[in-house]
Amino acid sequence: MQEVYDELFRLDPALQPLFTDDRDHLMAKMADTLNTLLTSLEALDRLAFIIRDIGRRHRQHGARPPHFATLKQAMTTVLARRLGARFTPELAAAWGHAYDLVAQLMLQGMQAE
DSSP, X not given: OHHHHHHHHHHOGGGGGGOOSOHHHHHHHHXXXXXXXXXXXXXXXXXXXXXXXXXXXXXXXXXXXXXXXXXXXXXXXXXXXXXXXXXXXXXXXXXXXXXXXXXXXXXXXXXXX
């Protein structure tokens, strides 16, 4: 996960102040959340309320809608780097679609209230 943060801050250094909590703790939370989401995509509708709440909490920490595109780019870059030739166009499209579904729910949570 460190690679994702490194890439995110390379793409947009202004995001660094949003990450004030212990970096190891944040990376562990992100890894756990990603694992849960990616292994539960077929049941995403049942997790929607949790994902929206995550979006609401991200807003409280200063996250804004444009940050989602930057994070997607950072995560995709790291996946492509790590998987190499195994990161096929089909896998890239599936990853992008999954990310967009989760980001859409988080954005709904950010806009609630």
